[in-house]
Amino acid sequence: MDTSFKHDTLIASDRPDDGFVLSDEERTAIEHEMHHYENPRAASIEALKIVQKRRGWVPDGAIYAISDVLGIPSSDVEGVATFYSLIFRQPVGRHVILLCDSMTCYINGYEEIRDTLKRELGIVPGQTTADGRFTLLPVCCLGNCDKGPTMMVDEDTHSHLDAAGVIKLLEAYA
Amino acid sequence: MSTRFVSFGTPNLIADRLPETHPLTWRLRGDGEPIWLDEYRSKQGYEGLKKALESTPDDVAALVKEAGLKGRGGAGFPAGVKWSLTAKGDEIPRGYLLCNADEMEPNTYKDRLLMEQEPHLLIEGMIIAAYANNSMRGYIFLRGEYVDAARSLNRAIAEAREAGILGDSVLGSGFDFELSVHTGAGRYICGEETALINSLEGRRANPRSKPPFPGQSGAWGKPTVVNNVETLCNAPSIMANGKEWYLDLALDGSQDGGTKLFGFTGRVNNPGLWELPLGTPAREIFEDYAGGMRDGYTLKAWQPGGAGTGFLLPEHLDAQMCSNGIAEVGTRMGTGLALAVDDKISMVALLRNMEEFFARESCGWCTPCRDGLPWTVKILRALEQGEGEQGDIEMLIDLVHKLGPGKTFCAHAPGAVEPLGSAIKYFREEFEHGISHPHREPQAEPIPLGQV
Numbered sequence: 329m330d331t332s333f334k335h336d337t338l339i340a341s342d343r344p345d346d347g348f349v350l351s352d353e354e355r356t357a358i359e360h361e362m363h364h365y366e367n368p369r370a371a372s373i374e375a376l377k378i379v380q381k382r383r384g385w386v387p388d389g390a391i392y393a394i395s396d397v398l399g400i401p402s403s404d405v406e407g408v409a410t411f412y413s414l415i416f417r418q419p420v421g422r423h424v425i426l427l428c429d430s431m432t433c434y435i436n437g438y439e440e441i442r443d444t445l446k447r448e449l450g451i452v453p454g455q456t457t458a459d460g461r462f463t464l465l466p467v468c469c470l471g472n473c474d475k476g477p478t479m480m481v482d483e484d485t486h487s488h489l490d491a492a493g494v495i496k497l498l499e500a501y502a
Numbered sequence: 503m504s505t506r507f508v509s510f511g512t513p514n515l516i517a518d519r520l521p522e523t524h525p526l527t528w529r530l531r532g533d534g535e536p537i538w539l540d541e542y543r544s545k546q547g548y549e550g551l552k553k554a555l556e557s558t559p560d561d562v563a564a565l566v567k568e569a570g571l572k573g574r575g576g577a578g579f580p581a582g583v584k585w586s587l588t589a590k591g592d593e594i595p596r597g598y599l600l601c602n603a604d605e606m607e608p609n610t611y612k613d614r615l616l617m618e619q620e621p622h623l624l625i626e627g628m629i630i631a632a633y634a635n636n637s638m639r640g641y642i643f644l645r646g647e648y649v650d651a652a653r654s655l656n657r658a659i660a661e662a663r664e665a666g667i668l669g670d671s672v673l674g675s676g677f678d679f680e681l682s683v684h685t686g687a688g689r690y691i692c693g694e695e696t697a698l699i700n701s702l703e704g705r706r707a708n709p710r711s712k713p714p715f716p717g718q719s720g721a722w723g724k725p726t727v728v729n730n731v732e733t734l735c736n737a738p739s740i741m742a743n744g745k746e747w748y749l750d751l752a753l754d755g756s757q758d759g760g761t762k763l764f765g766f767t768g769r770v771n772n773p774g775l776w777e778l779p780l781g782t783p784a785r786e787i788f789e790d791y792a793g794g795m796r797d798g799y800t801l802k803a804w805q806p807g808g809a810g811t812g813f814l815l816p817e818h819l820d821a822q823m824c825s826n827g828i829a830e831v832g833t834r835m836g837t838g839l840a841l842a843v844d845d846k847i848s849m850v851a852l853l854r855n856m857e858e859f860f861a862r863e864s865c866g867w868c869t870p871c872r873d874g875l876p877w878t879v880k881i882l883r884a885l886e887q888g889e890g891e892q893g894d895i896e897m898l899i900d901l902v903h904k905l906g907p908g909k910t911f912c913a914h915a916p917g918a919v920e921p922l923g924s925a926i927k928y929f930r931e932e933f934e935h936g937i938s939h940p941h942r943e944p945q946a947e948p949i950p951l952g953q954v
């Protein structure tokens with residue numbers, strides 16, 4: 329008996345019907361990454377980042393699409409996606425604030441910055457503002473300890489933060 | 503346009519930096535711009551590599567061993583010894599050289615400077631290490647947040663490839679080596695060398711059990727060498743100037759050779775990063791370079807090199823910053839970037855912050871770490887609120903032992919409890935102060951089973 333058809337439908341029936349398709353660009357970028365390593369699996373983190381770069385986050389459908397391209401189980405892709413803190417499995421704001429909460433920034437007073445951000449943005453770390461502008465996340469030491477408190481907004485590193493300046497500085501991020 | 507505050511151009515460079523005394527930083531420009539290939543070559547760049555390619559791989563490893571170069575990633579393992587133990591031979595496949603550029607240890611900001619401003623120094627060091635270990639391919643495992651370092655490194659790699667320094671037959675020597683940047687996606691544990699290998703392979707970053715050691719079987723089962731950025735950046739000058747010179751760079755009393763990027767942060771007058779000889783007394787770094795404490799603050803404790811090292815007292819400042827010097831006062835030099843804790847900081851609150859970090863960053867693979875660290879956080883939070891209970895300090899000490907060296911898969915848990923144990927040792931009264939209800943009565947009658 330030919331079971332392949334059944335097997336495929338079984339897998340397909342497990343998948344969300346959210347119409348997710350990788351763009352040609354994304355697929356090409358992922359296939360390009362695969363060749364940088366001995367084994368296609370190694371491109372899984374990069375593949376997630378490729379999807380996230382374009383869409384801001386990684387929707388469910390992307391997990392299956394990536395697993396198909398790399399030829400590894402979707403549970404492995406999901407395992408990776410949920411392990412790493414910079415892969416977002418839910419939508420984030422247009423700008424992501426990574427606020428260093430490590431000990432040196434603690435001594436330099438990061439808690440005041442965090443409290444200011446919480447108050448002014450009306451969110452706690454892990455949340456996104458209602459207008460979808462900012463997501464606030466804690467991050468491990470940003471390697472900028474001689475210039476703390478410090479945070480990143482998207483790809484920019486900001487040093488010597490103070491409570492008054494931090495809100496002003498966010499104005500640049502529309 | 504938004505204002506960009508990049509970390510290019512630390513204002514704290516030592517003024518007279520010479521090739522003979524500051525092999526890591528003498529090339530740095532005043533404007534903090536990266537040093538690209540032409541400039542690097544005009545400043546003795548790739549000369550160490552040429553010398554290395556003229557000798558045998560075994561001789562390169564032996565020279566690095568005799569020069570006393572110890573790992574700068576925190577564990578301090580002798581680099582040349584590691585290289586001499588890597589499996590190599592005709593029947594053994596050529597393996598990988600991984601540069602650990604995951605720099606996330608709290609209070610560590612040294613590799614960033616080297617990668618952003620001196621990318622070719624790292625590339626040169628990596629080719630030398632690859633030659634010594636017969637590695638066919640290298641990856642720089644760079645934390646995702648270091649976007650400026652990624653730009654510098656990618657451009658420098660392209661320049662080197664174009665110039666025949668990377669790729670087939672490096673500088674016409676017949677030795678082939680490819681190199682690329684692999685950026686991570688967060689999580690401190692990726693810096694543990696076997697977790698790094700799993701992460702590179704596209705897996706969750708859980709550490710692997712050892713043996714087998716990566717030198718025997720690492721990335722994709724091939725011999726793999728993992729070294730820190732700063733460690734690798736030392737190889738070119740050792741090749742160019744020899745072991746005697748390198749050993750002599752360090753001060754008397756130091757068993758490690760060379761110089762090191764040292765730092766001091768916290769509420770000091772001039773927090774920064776300086777290249778100094780190994781064996782420099784911590785007091786000199788604290789007083790002469792960091793300028794001592796700011797007005798209104800007194801030094802209460804300090805940590806020699808990152809969150810995973812033990813706390814020391816002001817009286818320990820005369821210790822020499824080198825593996826043996828810091829071992830003498832009871833802890834490890836770690837990354838060599840020290841943190842000053844002042845009298846306005848509560849040790850209990852500081853430890854609470856640190857253990858929150860370690861608990862959050864546990865990979866969850868083994869029970870003592872996964873369950874023990876949140877427990878320390880719970881107790882420390884209670885002590886911080888003055889809601890500790892009798893027995894809490896004993897429980898913390900018990901956890902310090904149960905999470906200590908040898909009880910977990912990797913050094914994350916031992917690193918997490920080393921500062922805790924030393925803080926309790928030196929500042930026990932602060933912890934005791936958090937027990938305000940020594941005989942606290944239960945707040946409410948227990949709810950009978952089955953009624954919730």
Ligand SMILES: Cc1cc2nc3c(=O)[nH]c(=O)nc-3n(C[C@H](O)[C@H](O)[C@H](O)COP(=O)(O)O)c2cc1C
Nearest residue numbers: 573574575602604605693694695729730733913914
């Ligand atoms: C939890 C944990 C995190 C680590 N993070 C780093 C890191 O970010 N960078 C680094 O070079 N070494 C790190 N290490 C040390 C590495 O495991 C390894 O010892 C080092 O990369 C070896 O290089 P070296 O001998 O040149 O120092 C970490 C270790 C542990 C246990």
Ligand code: SF4
Nearest residue numbers: 867868871910912914
């Ligand atoms: S000690 Fe902690 S971080 Fe290391 S393997 Fe065990 S659970 Fe993971």
